[in-house]
Amino acid sequence: MPKNLAELQAVLAKAKEDDAIVRVSGQRHSQPPLVISSNPARTTYLVDMACYADEATNNQRMLVVSESPPQVIVNPGVREDELDAFLTNNSLMLKTVTAGGFFSLGGMTAVDVHGGTVNEGIFAETVSSFTIIKADGSQKTIAASPDIDFARVSLGGIGIVTSMTLEALERQYKDTLIGSVDFVPWATDEFNEDGFTQTFSALLAQYQQGGRLEVFFNPYAAQLDKHFLALGWQRNSMPVTPLSPEQPYDTCTSADGGEGDFGADYIKDQDLAIGAAVIAQEAGNSLEAALITGTAMLATKGWAEEANAAFSDLWLTQATRVMFMSYFIELPTLDAVGLRRAWLGLNKVAELVKGNGQEFYIAAPMEFRFIKGGSTAMSGTFTSNPGNTYFVNLDLIGFVPGNGAAYSDALLNFFAKVERYWFETLNGIPHHGKMYGFYDPSLDGESFSPEPFNPNFLEKLRERRSKFPEFKTFCKQEDPDGRFYNEYLQLLLGA
Numbered sequence: 165m166p167k168n169l170a171e172l173q174a175v176l177a178k179a180k181e182d183d184a185i186v187r188v189s190g191q192r193h194s195q196p197p198l199v200i201s202s203n204p205a206r207t208t209y210l211v212d213m214a215c216y217a218d219e220a221t222n223n224q225r226m227l228v229v230s231e232s233p234p235q236v237i238v239n240p241g242v243r244e245d246e247l248d249a250f251l252t253n254n255s256l257m258l259k260t261v262t263a264g265g266f267f268s269l270g271g272m273t274a275v276d277v278h279g280g281t282v283n284e285g286i287f288a289e290t291v292s293s294f295t296i297i298k299a300d301g302s303q304k305t306i307a308a309s310p311d312i313d314f315a316r317v318s319l320g321g322i323g324i325v326t327s328m329t330l331e332a333l334e335r336q337y338k339d340t341l342i343g344s345v346d347f348v349p350w351a352t353d354e355f356n357e358d359g360f361t362q363t364f365s366a367l368l369a370q371y372q373q374g375g376r377l378e379v380f381f382n383p384y385a386a387q388l389d390k391h392f393l394a395l396g397w398q399r400n401s402m403p404v405t406p407l408s409p410e411q412p413y414d415t416c417t418s419a420d421g422g423e424g425d426f427g428a429d430y431i432k433d434q435d436l437a438i439g440a441a442v443i444a445q446e447a448g449n450s451l452e453a454a455l456i457t458g459t460a461m462l463a464t465k466g467w468a469e470e471a472n473a474a475f476s477d478l479w480l481t482q483a484t485r486v487m488f489m490s491y492f493i494e495l496p497t498l499d500a501v502g503l504r505r506a507w508l509g510l511n512k513v514a515e516l517v518k519g520n521g522q523e524f525y526i527a528a529p530m531e532f533r534f535i536k537g538g539s540t541a542m543s544g545t546f547t548s549n550p551g552n553t554y555f556v557n558l559d560l561i562g563f564v565p566g567n568g569a570a571y572s573d574a575l576l577n578f579f580a581k582v583e584r585y586w587f588e589t590l591n592g593i594p595h596h597g598k599m600y601g602f603y604d605p606s607l608d609g610e611s612f613s614p615e616p617f618n619p620n621f622l623e624k625l626r627e628r629r630s631k632f633p634e635f636k637t638f639c640k641q642e643d644p645d646g647r648f649y650n651e652y653l654q655l656l657l658g659a
């Protein structure tokens with residue numbers, strides 16, 4: 165847990181001596197093996213940047229460097245909620261935020277993390293420059309194209325990010341951003357394409373000019389209440405409530421030199437509820453899963469209302485113990501033609517959980533958000549036409565027993581079925597911070613893999629992503645000894 169450049173350089177020198185692989189940890193909420201593998205083949209150093217600061221930020225952990233345009237320099241170990249409070253205290257705010265605030269800036273920019281700002285790309289695209297330390301201890305700043313397209317979503321493969329310059333927005337008042345929480349009725353009795361495109365054409369028209377929109381879908385709603393849960397945030401043209409000082413969360417103090425919290429924790433007192441959800445997923449009928457999903461929608465509504473009352477859009481304050489699969493699907497326009505693809509992706513899950521006798525029922529709502537395409541090579545939102553292309557991100561959650569227990573066959577099979585459709589039919593691309601590769605594309609349509617990240621799936625993904633070889637070449641150029649070419653990258657890009 166280095167606190168300054170000299171300590172970080174010493175870690176790298178020792179890693180060279182031990183011929184170790186060097187990986188970086190943020191708040192450890194990405195799915196393994198992105199941060200660390202359970203059984204690393206080589207000696208591995210895990211560097212935690214929670215307390216790091218260097219000259220880039222005058223040895224502080226965050227610094228406002230320009231008021232117009234608003235820019236801040238941040239160390240990567242800083243958490244999003246810590247930065248959010250710092251920005252508020254400087255009459256600023258982020259262009260886009262995640263649902264939670266408990267991720268590190270390093271983790272949010274090394275992965276294709278996104279928010280719900282319809283007219284913004286992934287979070288890393290709000291960063292205009294990265295300073296990284298290379299394996300030999302030298303520092304390098306990357307601010308221009310094409311290199312920045314590899315430095316954003318670097319997956320830890322080009323070096324350790326030691327600071328980044330973030331483009332922010334002005335925020336003079338608390339109510340500059342006004343949140344809303346609405347149950348939006350389905351336009352039709354069934355969950356069908358016409359109703360969906362009608363509802364979202366109208367909704368997106370309100371949010372396309374800079375608003376933020378996060379939507380939850382209950383695939384069982386046709387039996388219960390036919391509503392989406394829409395969390396929205398809009399710019400307010402007549403704000404009046406003055407900002408009040410906030411006490412930032414202190415990631416470093418909380419880490420307590422390695423003795424404290426080991427990354428942002430998940431909610432511990434939910435074990436009973438999670439146990440019930442695990443059972444409901446495989447109960448053989450949808451009743452319990454539908455009830456738990458409905459309850460989760462209500463809980464989400466409550467959390468968002470609480471955040472809105474405090475004029476915050478970071479509504480999720482802690483993680484539940486779950487696994488995710490998340491895909492970006494190109495729309496490519498936000499009209500009925502594009503929205504149809506979002507509907508197809510959601511409807512696949514609704515079809516799979518219909519009726520009794522299914523092997524698996526999801527027990528959490530699906531979340532979806534709209535994101536602008538961009539030029540970041542390794543992002544699922546990469547497009548050769550940035551600026552005019554939109555993606556929908558679909559999130560699927562599975563509850564897991566924990567304590568290292570293997571995922572059940574029913575869960576793996578369900579995720580594989582959904583993934584085949586999202587990947588093969590809708591041409592989707594997986595989010596790197598979540599689980600994917602639940603099947604082997606060379607095997608028949610009903611099979612699933614005993615664990616995620618199936619190597620043949622990754623090979624197929626590589627064939628589809630024209631930018632992967634360029635990124636691999638860039639990693640080799642910046643890191644000729646492969647000190648940062650970790651097991652996840654070897655799996656993803658080939659050894």
Ligand SMILES: Cc1cc2nc3c(=O)[nH]c(=O)nc-3n(C[C@H](O)[C@H](O)[C@H](O)COP(=O)(O)OP(=O)(O)OC[C@H]3O[C@@H](n4cnc5c(N)ncnc54)[C@H](O)[C@@H]3O)c2cc1C
Nearest residue numbers: 190191192193194240263268270271274277278320325597
């Ligand atoms: C409950 C929950 C909600 C979520 N909500 C969202 C959401 O709203 N939107 C979304 O897109 N994703 C979401 N995610 C995914 C999450 O945002 C990402 O997985 C993110 O990367 C986690 O950040 P972290 O600090 O935990 O990073 P980690 O998991 O610790 O690290 C992620 C990657 O970043 C690398 N890294 C970290 N710091 C550095 C550095 N300084 N230099 C180089 N590499 C570095 C690590 O090596 C690793 O490869 C969610 C996940 C959970 C569990």
